[in-house]
Amino acid sequence: MIANSYYGHDAHGDYDLISIGELKLEEGGVIPDCQLAVATFGELNAAKDNAIFVSTWYSGTHQIWRDAYIGPGHALDPSKYFIVVVDQIGSGLSTSPHNADGPNAEIAMSKFPNVRIGDDVVAQERLLREHFGIEQLALVVGGSMGAQQTYEWAVRFPDKVKRAAPIAGTAQNTPHDFLYTKALIEAITSDPGWAGGEYASNEDVEAGLKRHAGIWAIMGFSTEFWKQEVWRALEFDTKEAFMAGFLEPYFTVMDPGDLLCMAWKWQRGDVARHTGGDLAAALGRITATTFVMPIDEDMFFPVRDCAAEQSLIPGSELRVVDEVLGHLGLFAVAETYMPQIDRHLSELLAKPA
Amino acid sequence: MIANSYYGHDAHGDYDLISIGELKLEEGGVIPDCQLAVATFGELNAAKDNAIFVSTWYSGTHQIWRDAYIGPGHALDPSKYFIVVVDQIGSGLSTSPHNADGPNAEIAMSKFPNVRIGDDVVAQERLLREHFGIEQLALVVGGSMGAQQTYEWAVRFPDKVKRAAPIAGTAQNTPHDFLYTKALIEAITSDPGWAGGEYASNEDVEAGLKRHAGIWAIMGFSTEFWKQEVWRALEFDTKEAFMAGFLEPYFTVMDPGDLLCMAWKWQRGDVARHTGGDLAAALGRITATTFVMPIDEDMFFPVRDCAAEQSLIPGSELRVVDEVLGHLGLFAVAETYMPQIDRHLSELLAKPA
Numbered sequence: 001m002i003a004n005s006y007y008g009h010d011a012h013g014d015y016d017l018i019s020i021g022e023l024k025l026e027e028g029g030v031i032p033d034c035q036l037a038v039a040t041f042g043e044l045n046a047a048k049d050n051a052i053f054v055s056t057w058y059s060g061t062h063q064i065w066r067d068a069y070i071g072p073g074h075a076l077d078p079s080k081y082f083i084v085v086v087d088q089i090g091s092g093l094s095t096s097p098h099n100a101d102g103p104n105a106e107i108a109m110s111k112f113p114n115v116r117i118g119d120d121v122v123a124q125e126r127l128l129r130e131h132f133g134i135e136q137l138a139l140v141v142g143g144s145m146g147a148q149q150t151y152e153w154a155v156r157f158p159d160k161v162k163r164a165a166p167i168a169g170t171a172q173n174t175p176h177d178f179l180y181t182k183a184l185i186e187a188i189t190s191d192p193g194w195a196g197g198e199y200a201s202n203e204d205v206e207a208g209l210k211r212h213a214g215i216w217a218i219m220g221f222s223t224e225f226w227k228q229e230v231w232r233a234l235e236f237d238t239k240e241a242f243m244a245g246f247l248e249p250y251f252t253v254m255d256p257g258d259l260l261c262m263a264w265k266w267q268r269g270d271v272a273r274h275t276g277g278d279l280a281a282a283l284g285r286i287t288a289t290t291f292v293m294p295i296d297e298d299m300f301f302p303v304r305d306c307a308a309e310q311s312l313i314p315g316s317e318l319r320v321v322d323e324v325l326g327h328l329g330l331f332a333v334a335e336t337y338m339p340q341i342d343r344h345l346s347e348l349l350a351k352p353a
Numbered sequence: 354m355i356a357n358s359y360y361g362h363d364a365h366g367d368y369d370l371i372s373i374g375e376l377k378l379e380e381g382g383v384i385p386d387c388q389l390a391v392a393t394f395g396e397l398n399a400a401k402d403n404a405i406f407v408s409t410w411y412s413g414t415h416q417i418w419r420d421a422y423i424g425p426g427h428a429l430d431p432s433k434y435f436i437v438v439v440d441q442i443g444s445g446l447s448t449s450p451h452n453a454d455g456p457n458a459e460i461a462m463s464k465f466p467n468v469r470i471g472d473d474v475v476a477q478e479r480l481l482r483e484h485f486g487i488e489q490l491a492l493v494v495g496g497s498m499g500a501q502q503t504y505e506w507a508v509r510f511p512d513k514v515k516r517a518a519p520i521a522g523t524a525q526n527t528p529h530d531f532l533y534t535k536a537l538i539e540a541i542t543s544d545p546g547w548a549g550g551e552y553a554s555n556e557d558v559e560a561g562l563k564r565h566a567g568i569w570a571i572m573g574f575s576t577e578f579w580k581q582e583v584w585r586a587l588e589f590d591t592k593e594a595f596m597a598g599f600l601e602p603y604f605t606v607m608d609p610g611d612l613l614c615m616a617w618k619w620q621r622g623d624v625a626r627h628t629g630g631d632l633a634a635a636l637g638r639i640t641a642t643t644f645v646m647p648i649d650e651d652m653f654f655p656v657r658d659c660a661a662e663q664s665l666i667p668g669s670e671l672r673v674v675d676e677v678l679g680h681l682g683l684f685a686v687a688e689t690y691m692p693q694i695d696r697h698l699s700e701l702l703a704k705p706a
Contacts, residue, residue, distance in 0.1 A: 052636075114667040126544070144645065174576065174579065174580055174582065175573060175579040175580060175582075175592050176574075176575075176576040176579040178592075179567065179570045179571050179579065180571045181689075182567060182570055183564070183567045183568050183570075186564050186567060187564075190543060190544070190545070190560065190561075190564060207543065208543075211536070211539050211543060211586055213541075214532065214535060214536045214539060215536050215568065216570065217532045217536075218529060218532050218533045218536055218653075219571065219572075221529075222529075223527065223529040223653070223655050223658065224657075225529075226527065226528035226532065227528060227529065227658070229528075239528050239531075239532070242534075299652070300571075300576070303574050304577075305576065305580070
């Protein structure tokens, strides 16, 4: 392991590290002691039927959900629901390449095994059942890679998921998305400082992480975000200042190996692994009441890809979110964003399931 | 200079290298002996009113115009028109970083000066006037960076351009496009083999050129191109084979410094330089009958950016090209592409001007 002060309570507030023990992985590897970073909000009721599960996206943690999505006045209201956010494996808070030590020392850094979306969901289900006694979820929700996990939950554990809200993500990763993620990966691994994953500090890979941010800039935000200079709302004077003051430092504090772990997982998200490659059959398994919620300006999870999947989910609805930022509208900085998310999630939670 | 066998008659067929002498550049540099690669088709009539000028795009040359766009049955018909295609400065055929020698030896490789779209158009106008005696063009047409040059022609020399057809490009480069090109540039310059522009061979920069191809893959082709596996029409079995057999070798034979010269130019295309930054005033100068022709699936010259400019051009029309490939539909490999281009250009050429 190596030290990285970003991944701690100073930057991420309260969360618990909970071990679920050994986790055998789909690709054949093993995490000897899988620790999940867990943040909870609200109280589990006696019937244990008010639990909401939230999964995290690439580079994101429970922090953004806590700060923007969860709270009084939001659909994810802790006065009504027991909301559990679990940071994904490789997030830097849960077991990840950079922090693997103790019983996980053998899988530190470049030795970290490949992890799949299904591994995360298996780990999360075990955590909820064994640690909280939760057998059913009123809602599973997540954005981007969190949407991949949401779909995986709904297909893998249909009896446990009453409602599902995948936001800005797909059930089966697209080839374009695979190539996008490949470019992100190569921006990092082409940095000589990456050293095959055995860098001494994330700072050694700063140039690669900045190039990685540069590719996010063109795909994560929409053409209109840049044309309309929406970044001015964040109090920057130029797009260069916005890059240097926001998007680049957002990524350069992170661990490159952790990002690569998540990117590999993202590239291979596919619920059709449960049905021999038959996506319609996999999505047909879903019994959750499902709102599919793409962002209209998303450059890499475009509405039509999400709509094509939605059409295969029994009884589902397509709820398009208008958001000029594009995919990174998930950051919830636009005033018009959260009201839409809250409206859709509130309507979904009000539906019988 | 360094040798690169790609830039010659074997790969590009017939063309003439014509010197227009010294070219003073907008940014302050000088090309001591500016040589332009020129391919012509058809005959100039006695009235010298049947000339069509074609400019080239990033990484492209007259070759693609000759092979796909020009010929009997096309709007660009050599039996009616005298068609002049000039490869842009930095194209590798005209004066470029890698081939600068003799009187241009002082600007070879990393010493090559910054060139702007306006420099190309000034050079092209001089060539047409001094070498061919052409004072007026029945049509100026080009795609992508060729569209930038087409707009520059129409704004800079309104009396000389009777008709204009910018395809898949803008008159003023957008901030998103600037960032996209920045990512392309950094894919090359981050390769240690680039060596500050003083590599011994383009092969030294193969890894960077491949990453550069990888970024083209996600922005140059549309999400639908990849989803529909359109590359199968080119007789590849997997997207990886298509990348390794088509898009990567397309770029790895090229000179990285030449690409960087063009990329710098592309980033700064802006006809509003003629009017103190007032785009409406610049486009308002255009007297050419103009068809603005964006590609519907273009990821970085989206229809709305082109339509916004078209609305500022007096008497112009928006002619959207349906093309699932996206921007690289310009390669004209789809059967449905050239019929649309030919129809629009034929209708434009039939208009009184």
